[in-house]
Amino acid sequence: MHQVERAIFDLRRGLPVVIIDGDTRVLVQAIEGAGEDTVSCLAGLAGNTPSLVLSRHRLAALGEPDVRRLARLPLTEGAGRQRLVDLAFGFTPEVTAGRGELAKWRRSLEPAQPADRAALALMRRSLLIPAALVARVSEAQRPAVDARLEEGSWLAVRADQAEQCLEGGMGMLKRVSEARIPLADAFDCRFILFREPDGLREHVAVVIGEPGNGDAAVPLRLHSACLTGDLFASLRCDCGEQLRNAVADIQALGGGVLLYLAQEGRGIGLANKLRAYTLQDSGLDTLDADQVLGFGEDERHYGVAVDILDALDIRRVQLLTNNPGKVSALAEGGIEVVERQALYGSLNDQNRRYLSAKSERAGHLLDAVFNGEQDSSAGP
């Protein structure tokens, strides 16, 4: 895990890292931050033609819906090469309008190798656009690459380790610190901070009252971070209201836990969420915008939430959510969801489209919001 963490650091700085798959070494670089000469530079370093690895979501957004997994495109020298890189990292309406353009390269699409999957996992974990430049290191260039690894200027990670990095090192969370934090809506409240083993993400368990005393299921909210909504009361979503309503509801239910999870933008990170908002302003809905960026409709993993609940000795919960995906993720993690309780924010002109896409396309249970039946400050 240590190597993966350092590799993520390098990728975010725009440096190449080496992925080792058996006997093969593959140079990898993020598409994000790649300049005009990055492809030719990488070709020189690896001694081979680089390829572009795109997620299946990005391929679908570019008009290749039949590709079921990620795939790669060799970037042979020529006029089309820069256009392909632009297609990978161009999120202006103009490039999205270039749907179908990929058809020209359809026959060159190659199935992905383990190193390609590892590269995209690293990009996602780094909260970068999930597209990578990869180049297999030639026999001729291998001594030069090994020398860079030995002197420590580049890092190597094993493909299988990198592929697992999205799970965040389950079962190895560190309980780091805690404090009493009286809240306006819940006076008897403690914040407990948990850190993932690679040190990259921190999550907070907000413990209200004394949950877990007795047999009743513990009222629980899993809340994914939303800087814009939670902190600034953005009108584009309902997160801030849901957050405050959750605290009040848990207090009214006699105490429970709110897990504030570092999963900004459904797991794609703030930088990408802002890109997605700009795409939405050009007409896409919340799910299609993420797809254009190369992401699935929900990139969150809840293993970390299950681990925190284990650490807090919580096995049975009453879950405050409208998202059936959270209910099943907890159940899969061995947490018994005894009951689901709805939790609404209010509808406005700015978030109507977002909420209706969640309801109609992602299966969120929001009918009451659209029927005007919600009581956003509902207690038990």
Ligand SMILES: Nc1nc2c(ncn2[C@@H]2O[C@H](COP(=O)(O)OP(=O)(O)OP(=O)(O)O)[C@@H](O)[C@H]2O)c(=O)[nH]1
């Ligand atoms: N990618 C993306 N993320 C968004 C957008 N709007 C809000 N979000 C994120 O969506 C997440 C919403 O989190 P939650 O409220 O915990 O979960 P939920 O899936 O809406 O389900 P509930 O439990 O019913 O609230 C947050 O991480 C927000 O940052 C958007 O347009 N695009």
Ligand SMILES: [Zn+2]
């Ligand atoms: Zn939000």
